[in-house]
Amino acid sequence: MTDLLHHVSEKLKGKFSEGLLKAEMHYDFPVFIVEKKIIIDVLTYLKNDPDLDFNFLTTLCGLHMPENKGAELGVVYHLHNLKKNQRIRVKIFMPDGDTKVPTATVLWPAADWMERQEYDFFGFEFTGHPDLRRILNMDEMNYFPMRKEYPLEDGSRDDKNDKMFGR
Amino acid sequence: MALPNQIPLSPDKEYNTLNLGPTHPATHGIFQNVLKMDGEIIVHAEPTIGYIHRAFEKIAEHKPYNQIAPLTDRMNYCSSPINNMGWHMTVEKLIGCQVPKRAEYLRVIIMELARISDHIICTTIIGQDTGATTGFLYFFQMREKIYEIYEEVCGARLTTNIGRIGGMERDFSETAWNKLHKFMEEFPVYLKEFQALIERNRIFMDRTINCGPISGERALAYGFTGPNLRAAGVDYDVRVASPYCSYQDFEFDIPVGTNGDTYDRFMVRIQEMWESIRIIRQAIDKMPAGDFHAEVPEFYLPDKEDVYSKMEALIYHFKIVMGEMDVPKGEVYHSVEGGNGELGFYLISDGNRSPFRLHFRRPCFIYYQAFPEMITNGLLSDAILTMSSLNVIAGELDA
Numbered sequence: 043m044t045d046l047l048h049h050v051s052e053k054l055k056g057k058f059s060e061g062l063l064k065a066e067m068h069y070d071f072p073v074f075i076v077e078k079k080i081i082i083d084v085l086t087y088l089k090n091d092p093d094l095d096f097n098f099l100t101t102l103c104g105l106h107m108p109e110n111k112g113a114e115l116g117v118v119y120h121l122h123n124l125k126k127n128q129r130i131r132v133k134i135f136m137p138d139g140d141t142k143v144p145t146a147t148v149l150w151p152a153a154d155w156m157e158r159q160e161y162d163f164f165g166f167e168f169t170g171h172p173d174l175r176r177i178l179n180m181d182e183m184n185y186f187p188m189r190k191e192y193p194l195e196d197g198s199r200d201d202k203n204d205k206m207f208g209r
Numbered sequence: 210m211a212l213p214n215q216i217p218l219s220p221d222k223e224y225n226t227l228n229l230g231p232t233h234p235a236t237h238g239i240f241q242n243v244l245k246m247d248g249e250i251i252v253h254a255e256p257t258i259g260y261i262h263r264a265f266e267k268i269a270e271h272k273p274y275n276q277i278a279p280l281t282d283r284m285n286y287c288s289s290p291i292n293n294m295g296w297h298m299t300v301e302k303l304i305g306c307q308v309p310k311r312a313e314y315l316r317v318i319i320m321e322l323a324r325i326s327d328h329i330i331c332t333t334i335i336g337q338d339t340g341a342t343t344g345f346l347y348f349f350q351m352r353e354k355i356y357e358i359y360e361e362v363c364g365a366r367l368t369t370n371i372g373r374i375g376g377m378e379r380d381f382s383e384t385a386w387n388k389l390h391k392f393m394e395e396f397p398v399y400l401k402e403f404q405a406l407i408e409r410n411r412i413f414m415d416r417t418i419n420c421g422p423i424s425g426e427r428a429l430a431y432g433f434t435g436p437n438l439r440a441a442g443v444d445y446d447v448r449v450a451s452p453y454c455s456y457q458d459f460e461f462d463i464p465v466g467t468n469g470d471t472y473d474r475f476m477v478r479i480q481e482m483w484e485s486i487r488i489i490r491q492a493i494d495k496m497p498a499g500d501f502h503a504e505v506p507e508f509y510l511p512d513k514e515d516v517y518s519k520m521e522a523l524i525y526h527f528k529i530v531m532g533e534m535d536v537p538k539g540e541v542y543h544s545v546e547g548g549n550g551e552l553g554f555y556l557i558s559d560g561n562r563s564p565f566r567l568h569f570r571r572p573c574f575i576y577y578q579a580f581p582e583m584i585t586n587g588l589l590s591d592a593i594l595t596m597s598s599l600n601v602i603a604g605e606l607d608a
Binding site (some may be wrong): 163 | 257445450565570
């Protein structure tokens with residue numbers, strides 16, 4: 043697995059030089075942190091390079107880390123090379139005010155609903171997405187519930203008054 | 210707005226709008242599809258999902274690790290043991306816990322039973338929707354037998370919460386083994402009969418062949434996994450690609466289809482049931498002796514007797530019940546082959562009592578977005594069949 047980390051990071055460094063910010067192992071997964079502005083180029087390269095060939099988008103998910111000042115939000119892509127059975131994880135980070143992320147739907151139609159889901163829960167604006175609407179929550183919702191500042195329960199509820207259990 | 214994969218509507222034609230769902234007797238769950246119809250042909254479809262969204266990812270950020278297993282039950286409730294085991298294995302990967310062989314084999318038996326029960330639902334329902342009610346009523350009693358085995362192992366039937374972090378909650382009892390052996394004798398007979406009833410039935414074949422097809426390439430682009438991907442001819446199975454839970458010890462084949470239509474999806478699932486039977490047989494024959502759980506006192510509840518007599522056991526019991534285990538920092542991704550495909554858990558731990566972030570890769574959610582493409586230019590009645598053959602489970606779709 044560390045071979046894979048070396049191999050991919052060498053190739054990414056060769057192609058994007060400064061764009062690759064960090065490459066490390068997390069358990070059995072090579073993880074690459076890249077700059078946000080080149081994310082689609084990186085994904086295109088990873089997908090189309092005949093040697094790397096990460097042609098399957100396993101999943102895509104958002105992150106919110108309010109403690110991580112200057113890079114509060116993140117998007118994580120899990121890619122899979124089905125032929126060689128290799129998996130990698132690519133991450134991008136961005137500050138809270140700048141939620142525009144170029145869409146991956148140009149590479150995989152599967153990213154359509156995954157991106158809608160992350161928009162729905164974190165408020166990422168995937169630029170170029172064909173149909174960026176809420177998907178699981180109701181359309182009238184005016185906040186992004188998976189961000190850490192939103193409590194699990196709606197604070198305006200007054201029908202749950204059990205002080206005994208320290209709510 | 211039209212999705213890119215759909216044909217443009219002709220401006221000088223008048224289309225009928227048809228609401229298929231949210232509650233429709235043939236969609237087996239709460240799904241809405243707004244269809245534009247040209248006579249009986251669907252020209253545009255727009256699915257709406259989220260009717261049973263329960264915010265599991267958010268709830269999981271507020272629950273200790275062992276209390277998340279009951280949430281996973283409620284995702285694909287047709288094969289909840291696989292979801293439970295997937296979650297336990299994710300945590301075991303994070304804490305670096307090696308589970309004894311016996312526990313792994315017991316888990317394999319339970320997971321394969323769950324796969325069979327999942328496929329029973331899907332295959333019988335395809336039959337039901339083509340008008341073959343007999344198979345549904347007759348074969349469904351086998352699912353009942355599987356539920357009785359679950360009941361004997363964990364006490365529950367549908368939302369099982371089976372297994373624990375570190376192994377199984379208990380070894381199989383005498384009754385459980387008896388029920389399992391009885392099931393292994395009975396099931397192949399039933400499956401063979403069901404197959405004979407439906408597989409070469411002219412009406413069924415006419416109805417399902419070329420109904421809702423998808424090519425292997427499109428299926429991969431749409432993130433298909435599991436039986437639906439294999440029906441399209443791609444032999445990707447997590448059990449083989451990245452074996453977990455001792456799957457490398459067993460010999461089994463991966464059935465694949467060619468056209469990716471409803472008939473292929475049906476046949477792949479039927480064959481997978483035979484393969485599951487093969488795996489369970491091998492697991493029973495090779496069942497190793499030993500413990501049914503690992504020695505992880507921080508995560509695995511101690512024996513009740515020890516709790517009453519030993520100080521240490523009491524402390525661990527208290528810590529586990531109150532959710533105060535020490536969890537290492539780190540991030541892991543673990544996936545299992547669920548009833549419908551690759552069920553993945555992406556877990557980030559910051560060392561606190563509950564996960565910092567837990568993302569579920571839900572196969573249904575990812576492949577259901579191909580549904581409009583699969584049903585446009587087809588008949589309405591084919592859309593119903595395509596949906597049942599995809600085995601879209603509302604709980605997994607919405608999480």
